[in-house]
Amino acid sequence: MRLPRMHPRMHPHMLRHTFVTTMLDAGVDLRDMQIAAQHVDPRTTMRYDRARKNLDRYPNYILAAYMASAT
DSSP: OOOOOOOTTOOHHHHHHHHHHHHHHTTOOHHHHHHHHTOSSHHHHHHHHHHGGGGGGOHHHHHHHHHHHTO
16 A cells, blocks of 8 residues: 655654644643654753744644634
8 A cells, every 4th residue: 555645744753743743732631742753852842842833834723723723
C-alpha cells in the first residue's frame, strides 16, 4: 500500500508539534503531555507550550483547524 504524500513543507515533527500544542490548547496538563510526548525533560514540553502563539504559520495546524471546523 502506498502512503499518501504529505505537503512538501510538512514533516513528521510538524504533526507531532500539532498533537502536543493542540492537546495543550484543549487543557491537557503539561505533565500529562510530557508523558504522552515521551519528553524526558519537562522543559522540552514547555517549549511547545510557549510556541502555541506562533501556530498560524504552520500548514499542518491550519489543516487541523480546517478539519475540525468541517465536522
